[in-house]
Amino acid sequence: MSSASQAHDPAAAGARTKVPARRRRRMRKMTTRDRIVVALLLGIPLLLDLAFVWFPAIGTVLLSFTKWNGVGSLHTKSCVPNMPSILNNGCVYGVQNYHQAATIYPEFWPAVRHNLIWLAVFVVIATPLGMLFAVLIDRGIRGSRMYQSILFLPVMLSLALVGIIWEFVYSQNYGLINTVIGRNGNDNAIDWLGNPHLNLWAVLLEATWRQAGYVMVLYLAGLKAVDPSLREAALVDGANAWQTFWKIVFPVMRPINIVIMVVTVIESLRAFDLVYITNKGINGLELLSVLVTTNIVGETQRVGFGSALGVVLLVISLVPISIFLYQTFRREESS
Incomplete structure (x- = not known):
């Protein structure tokens, strides 16, 4: 029909x-x-x-404007100047916590500087290194499965165990490095984790060792999702491997690049475990995350002041993420 x-x-x-x-x-x-x-x-x-992310975040912001040690009720009265802190529990403190952090708290600015250095190392070294590993493994080199397992192994280990492993590498008395250079157990042994001029870079090497494997896995997932016809078309047009990757493959992986950028910023600014295991975040290893912990659950128990440091850490982490996402989405809208 x-x-x-x-x-x-x-x-x-x-x-x-x-x-x-x-x-x-x-x-x-x-x-x-x-x-x-x-x-x-x-x-x-x-x-x-809401229960485990937003409510605690909002509560932290509110507590940052108070002077409270975590004991007793929280009132709305104003703090009385020049009064002992034990008599000022639960009072509204305004922006004094932020003012004290920026002016009279000696560990604050070194911690901010160390967090920014941590972020720079992750962006400049760890992320490109992980991308390089992913590209090499994706090309199907001999033993790629073995290399992938070896490089991903640090990610499977807890940060506490990673710190213990590197303790055997850096130890002043029995460490691998001092043994190799012939300074093990003598007066010339290098104190890699105790020297404030060296310990930050030593711990950054530990963190980079782990972060590179994490970034490698993310980029491998992105590379597997790239349409093979794009590479074939670039090969027909006469593009070499370098040009194919930067002109064709890398732009296609924009979604995974956004994820890696956000993960890199978060991982660098919330760094805590390795530093706390090494020397509890003192003597050259001050970080904002460690200061938040020591002020809230440490001996001082200044919940309001520690919450203010947490808010500062939140703002610092949101700034680069927001700028990167804004630039990325604006380019997508204009294209």
């Missing part, structure tokens, strides 16, 4: 209209159940996110 005859055939037209009608009835019958399922799938993660 031709299409013209079908258009004028009432039976055919009725058959076409009955199927959507049945589907609509089926959808109406499933609407209530679907709404319940959708509500559960969206509601439970949303509640968990």
